[in-house]
Amino acid sequence: MEVVVLADADEVARVAASRVAAAIRRRRDAVVGLATGSSPLGIYATLARWVAGGELDVRAVTGFALDEYVGLPAEHPQSYASVIRRTVTAPLHLDPARLHVPDGRAADLRAAAEAYERAIRDAGGIDVQILGIGANGHIGFNEPTSSLASRTRVKTLAPRTRADNARFFGSSDEVPTHCLTQGLGTILEARELVLVAQGEAKADAVAAAVEGPLSSMCPASVLQLHPRAGVYVDEAAASRLRLVDYYRHTWAHKPEWQRG
Numbered sequence: 001m002e003v004v005v006l007a008d009a010d011e012v013a014r015v016a017a018s019r020v021a022a023a024i025r026r027r028r029d030a031v032v033g034l035a036t037g038s039s040p041l042g043i044y045a046t047l048a049r050w051v052a053g054g055e056l057d058v059r060a061v062t063g064f065a066l067d068e069y070v071g072l073p074a075e076h077p078q079s080y081a082s083v084i085r086r087t088v089t090a091p092l093h094l095d096p097a098r099l100h101v102p103d104g105r106a107a108d109l110r111a112a113a114e115a116y117e118r119a120i121r122d123a124g125g126i127d128v129q130i131l132g133i134g135a136n137g138h139i140g141f142n143e144p145t146s147s148l149a150s151r152t153r154v155k156t157l158a159p160r161t162r163a164d165n166a167r168f169f170g171s172s173d174e175v176p177t178h179c180l181t182q183g184l185g186t187i188l189e190a191r192e193l194v195l196v197a198q199g200e201a202k203a204d205a206v207a208a209a210v211e212g213p214l215s216s217m218c219p220a221s222v223l224q225l226h227p228r229a230g231v232y233v234d235e236a237a238a239s240r241l242r243l244v245d246y247y248r249h250t251w252a253h254k255p256e257w258q259r260g
């Protein structure tokens with residue numbers, strides 16, 4: 001795992017966005033896994049700037065959302081379909097026909113989950129998966145004790161997650177209770193993982209994910225199993241990492257030839 005400690009949220013966005021851009025430059029029709037939440041917004045804004053400036057061509061890119069609430073109409077402003085349209089598809093001028101989001105309105109949610117797994121496979125798999133991390137260590141909506149081998153499925157949101165996400169809704173009562181989320185096994189199949197975290201509130205989760213035991217109690221610790229996982233954090237989110245000096249040293253001495 002590559003752990004990169006950066007000065008602030010802008011640097012996190014720039015370095016993580018350059019990983020995603022590199023995957024798209026390697027393959028014009030790259031498949032990108034898209035996380036919602038506030039953490040990756042800087043990545044999307046940075047990519048949008050590069051697209052606007054003609055430095056990056058995303059016209060052939062396909063996107064797969066990590067997760068979706070169950071029961072919200074697709075046009076609800078907080079459905080992840082809407083959030084991704086607003087924060088990714090529109091600013092990057094991505095082809096809306098190439099955006100996939102799990103169908104949280106499906107009458108048969110199990111079939112919708114299976115169809116989502118199939119769609120990822122049919123697209124050739126995800127080249128680079130963008131991830132945030134919940135304060136309880138979740139990625140996507142894989143809450144603590146999620147199977148490390150899980151596939152896309154229905155999950156019940158943890159009370160903490162509903163409380164954390166209440167800021168996007170009128171109150172925590174309005175946050176849906178269930179979701180469809182890519183599983184940890186699904187996420188592990190992406191060819192590269194790019195996880196970003198900013199702020200002190202994420203420091204414990206980041207430390208558990210990077211340096212704690214591999215455990216379903218911290219779903220993000222599953223990144224330890226991935227051969228190409230990068231964790232990009234600001235100083236505050238890095239503040240509980242024991243090996244922080246090692247991470248700084250490694251990044252400062254990373255040769256140009258190792259950066260691709």
Ligand code: GLP
Binds near residue numbers: 067131161
């Ligand atoms: C949300 C999403 C996750 C996200 C996490 C953290 O509920 N399902 O994909 O990484 O919680 O959100 P934020 O980045 O806003 O802290």
